[in-house]
Amino acid sequence: MKSLLKGLLALCCLALTATPVLAGEVHLSVAASLKEVINELSDSYARSHPGVRFLKNYGGSGQLAKQIESGAPADIFISANVEWVEYLKGKKLLDAASIGTFTYNTLVFAGQPGKAASLKDLTRLARIAIGSPKSVPAGEYAMEALKKAGLDKQLEKKLIMARDVRECLMYAERGEVDGGFVYRTDALQAKQARILFTVPQELYPKVTYPMALTGSGVRNADAAGFLAFLHGGEGKAVLAKHGFAAR
Structure with missing residues (x-):
């Protein structure tokens, strides 16, 4: 009888501690x-x-x-x-x-009209939003493009890190940066920022x-x-x- 009670108590404890899976x-x-x-x-x-x-x-x-x-x-x-x-x-x-x-998708640079028309124009800007390359693929794609274009060292102090691509777009929308690297689909939803140029595909993976x-x-x-x-x-x-x- 005691062993039966112990067994029932063990089952009750297991039921209480198990993670519920809801259908x-x-x-x-x-x-x-x-x-x-x-x-x-x-x-x-x-x-x-x-x-x-x-x-x-x-x-x-x-x-x-x-x-x-x-x-x-x-x-x-x-x-x-x-x-x-x-x-x-x-x-x-x-x-x-x-x-x-x-x-x-496709990587683009979005911001206020007239800020830049190509990657080389980014050297004239003061603040550029980019997703953190360590965890945000858009940022990783952008960094690879900048390195292949030979611009990464010139721009490293101008880069403002964002936690994801939507935050990057938000900075550009608010005018807190001169522009940011985002996906084309994100930029199409923007109310203030516009696509200033498309990053050449040969500079980063699809x-x-x-x-x-x-x-x-x-x-x-x-x-x-x-x-x-x-x-x-x-x-x-x-x-x-x-x-x-x-x-």
């Missing part, structure tokens, strides 16, 4: 530049799949990857570069079979957005269903509507 919940960790796209697609999916609830976390891809590595809840990860997906894959935190490309299921996502039927939905026709249509390149 219908899908945790998304997504690059900040995809916020409007994922908001629209997740709303559409939820309308046709009653009971599915999305919990969304937007930010710099590196920051999101580190959060997932530290145990933050995530069923689907969408990065703004291949590097951070490969990083989590190497840590065995992503389902390798589910990795695929969601879309593509902006690729890979996505994958995490370990918990593989066991979540709703997450797998939403990933398949993102690959479908509606996903492509919404991406095109927001200015993203076709995959």
Whole structure:
């Protein structure tokens, strides 16, 4: 009898300490530049799949990857570069079979009209916003372009670091900087800033957005269903509507 009571107490303790998994919940960790796209697609999916609830976390891809590595809840990860997906894959935190490309983008420089027309004009500016290259792919792409153009040393003291590409655009919108490196899709949403020039593609890798299921996502039927939905026709249509390149 005593052993039975001990067993029941142990089961109760386990039940109380176990992390609850709620049916219908899908945790998304997504690059900040995809916020409007994922908001629209997740709303559409939820309308046709009653009971599915999305919990969304937007930010710099590196920051999101580190959060997932530290145990933050995530069923689907969408990065703004291949590097951070490969990083989590190497840590065995992503389902390798589910990795695929969601879309593509282009790097531009946005700011107030007349500030600059090419990379070489940036030497005349005082403050330039850029996503932190250590965690923000847009910043990493921009730094690579500046190095290949031979401008990184001349501009290093003028760079204002942002925690993600949306913060970079915000600085440009408010006039707190002369301009910033952002994605074309972000700049198209700006109210004050304008695209001043497109960064030559030969200076940086193609902006690729890979996505994958995490370990918990593989066991979540709703997450797998939403990933398949993102690959479908509606996903492509919404991406095109927001200015993203076709995959």
